[in-house]
Amino acid sequence: MSQNHTAGRLKKRPQFLRVAGKGRKVATPGMVVQMLQDDSQPDSRVGFTVTKKVGNSVIRNRTKRRLREALRLVAREDGLPSGDFVLIGRDGTRRREFSLLQDDLRKALRKGLEK
Template sequence: MPARKPSCTAAKPGRLKRRPEFLRVASSGRKAAVGGVVLQALARADTEPVRLGFTVTKKVGNAVVRNRTRRRLKEAARLLLAERQVVGADLVLIGRDSTRARKFTALQGDIRRALERTGV
């Protein structure tokens, strides 16, 4: 019989996908630019799991480069949120040109510091 994976107690983060959601976080939330990432955070008045949005502008490069940058942000956020429980917030991570060349551990540190600066 195959080994079972241990159940994870942390709730899976939701996603921000619609433009009005991103605009609400940008207009009402707090912003922190650290190293290779910009974080916009908006606290909600609930205890639901964190909701994440990712964006990379065309200034960063073509579609292949932007998608690679977005995937790096997603994985760094996934690993960080697995060790640190965040609830009641909407977060938007914005990739910069330096995000793709940044060492992965440094990228995780950038996100961690940005979370601290925004108070999440």
Template sequence: MTAPALETLLKRSDFLACARGKRQGTKGMMVQALNRGEGEAIRVGFTCSRKVGNAVARNRAKRRLREVARLVLPHHGRPGWDYVLIGSRDNTAERDFAALQDDLRQALRKLHG
């Protein structure tokens, strides 16, 4: 079985719809999830507010979130779902990368219960 494709959320309306879905916080990030019930792809978006830090810190946090999503979501995410990964201050950019992966796996387990 091949892993489902990952697509990136780009429209604000998709992010807002996902914000109305389920959410699960971990030490390294907040994960919002919404079952859109259609399609084979897993869609994922990334965001970091100014609370995370300056532009350099926000970009570093988003790069780390993108890589974690690329590694974890094809195996633990569900097709037809949208996920938004939100970086947290002082944790996303500094947290150990393996721990960040475990945070996403744990959040997905709780979301899909």
């Protein structure tokens, strides 16, 4: 993976739908990662989402904060490849041990980048 540390944000629904429709999806116990490689784009862009099935707004926001922090630490250590990424929180995301959550993210990124 490249050593790119800067990551923009995906905020609009069409951006999320583009990654979901054209990208790859990797499911782990702690999260689902959707990724769309785009070598013409120099920076990475990341979006976070958690469905209402996971819980109320407090729980969903806590889950997103855990995903953001895991991504921040993994990107700092391993770098983040260029492209668009969507991290989807699962019910187990908030209960999963944080080091395992980081491992899930690393594993998903590696698997998603394999051809």
